[in-house]
Amino acid sequence: MKIIDGKALAAKLQEELRVRVEGMAVKPALMVILVGDNSASQVYVRNKARAAERIGIKSETLFLPESTSEAELLNLIDKYNADEQWHGILVQLPLPAQIDEDKVLLAIDPNKDVDGFHPMNMGRLWTGQPVMVPSTPAGVMEMFKAYDISLEGKQAVVLGRSNIVGKPMAQLMMDQNATVTLCHSRTQGLKAICQKADIIVSAIGQAEFVKADFVKEGAVVIDVGMNRNAEGKLCGDVAFDEVAEKASLITPVPGGVGPMTITMLMKQTVTACERLTAGFDNERVDK
Numbered sequence: 126m127k128i129i130d131g132k133a134l135a136a137k138l139q140e141e142l143r144v145r146v147e148g149m150a151v152k153p154a155l156m157v158i159l160v161g162d163n164s165a166s167q168v169y170v171r172n173k174a175r176a177a178e179r180i181g182i183k184s185e186t187l188f189l190p191e192s193t194s195e196a197e198l199l200n201l202i203d204k205y206n207a208d209e210q211w212h213g214i215l216v217q218l219p220l221p222a223q224i225d226e227d228k229v230l231l232a233i234d235p236n237k238d239v240d241g242f243h244p245m246n247m248g249r250l251w252t253g254q255p256v257m258v259p260s261t262p263a264g265v266m267e268m269f270k271a272y273d274i275s276l277e278g279k280q281a282v283v284l285g286r287s288n289i290v291g292k293p294m295a296q297l298m299m300d301q302n303a304t305v306t307l308c309h310s311r312t313q314g315l316k317a318i319c320q321k322a323d324i325i326v327s328a329i330g331q332a333e334f335v336k337a338d339f340v341k342e343g344a345v346v347i348d349v350g351m352n353r354n355a356e357g358k359l360c361g362d363v364a365f366d367e368v369a370e371k372a373s374l375i376t377p378v379p380g381g382v383g384p385m386t387i388t389m390l391m392k393q394t395v396t397a398c399e400r401l402t403a404g405f406d407n408e409r410v411d412k
């Protein structure tokens with residue numbers, strides 16, 4: 126078994142981005158909006174700001190109170206959509222209950238939607254014209270590339286059907302000619318489906334859900350989960366120690382997919398800047 130080192134790969138890709146940004150006449154700029162006081166989200170936005178700084182991306186984080194109304198947030202998004210100094214706008218999820226997440230994601234200019242969550246960017250991904258791709262699945266694809274994991278003709282299982290991970294993950298793997306089974310909480314015979322998989326990507330959000338008896342000998346196991354176990358320790362969806370004995374390649378948590386998520390967000394911010402400064406417009410299908 127070999128461990129896929131997301132932290133090392135992220136550092137390498139961030140250094141490549143730093144060099145790319147050094148050569149850009151207009152420096153990319155990212156606006157991050159955090160509503161409320163979710164402690165995990167605070168860690169993530171801080172890590173995004175640090176990564177941006179390392180790469181040479183200008184970034185600002187707007188900390189809004191938990192009581193922020195939907196209208197207030199939508200007004201701010203309109204303001205940053207119109208402000209040419211910002212190439213990327215990101216609203217950290219989850220949002221407080223009074224704010225409709227779908228409305229917020231729809232309000233972000235698709236050209237500045239560095240998270241790739243706008244329905245237009247989702248639709249473009251689904252129809253084979255990706256522009257902005259959700260960072261977590263994009264990060265997993267970079268891991269496949271870096272570790273020479275071919276998806277061609279492989280049986281892949283994705284656990285979890287969220288818009289930000291499961292669905293785009295399945296699409297990206299299909300684009301590389303994998304046969305993908307997208308499983309979820311109502312899937313019957315889930316273990317048997319997993320046992321046939323060459324590649325398992327788990328984003329189900331349950332600590333140690335994927336056990337050794339789910340996994341075929343030699344399978345590749347990617348853990349997107351970010352959970353706390355009974356002792357309050359950060360862990361993924363995969364029972365790492367026992368699954369590692371059967372897998373050919375496996376990602377740890379922490380230090381696996383997480384750092385890649387932030388790196389891919391930075392990459393998309395650089396791309397958004399390049400596209401916007403070159404006058405590309407996502408809403409035109411010919412671009």
Ligand SMILES: Nc1nc2c(c(=O)[nH]1)N[C@@H](CN(C=O)c1ccc(C(=O)N[C@@H](CCC(=O)O)C(=O)O)cc1)CN2
Pocket residue numbers: 168169215216217218219240260261351359378379380381382383384385386387
């Ligand atoms: N607007 C967005 N919101 C959320 C996204 C997203 O892509 N865009 N994804 C997640 C949170 N997330 C990024 O925002 C994220 C989660 C985890 C990590 C990470 O590096 N995890 C570390 C461990 C960190 C820790 O110690 O707690 C790791 O796995 O090594 C980065 C980004 C939901 N919201």
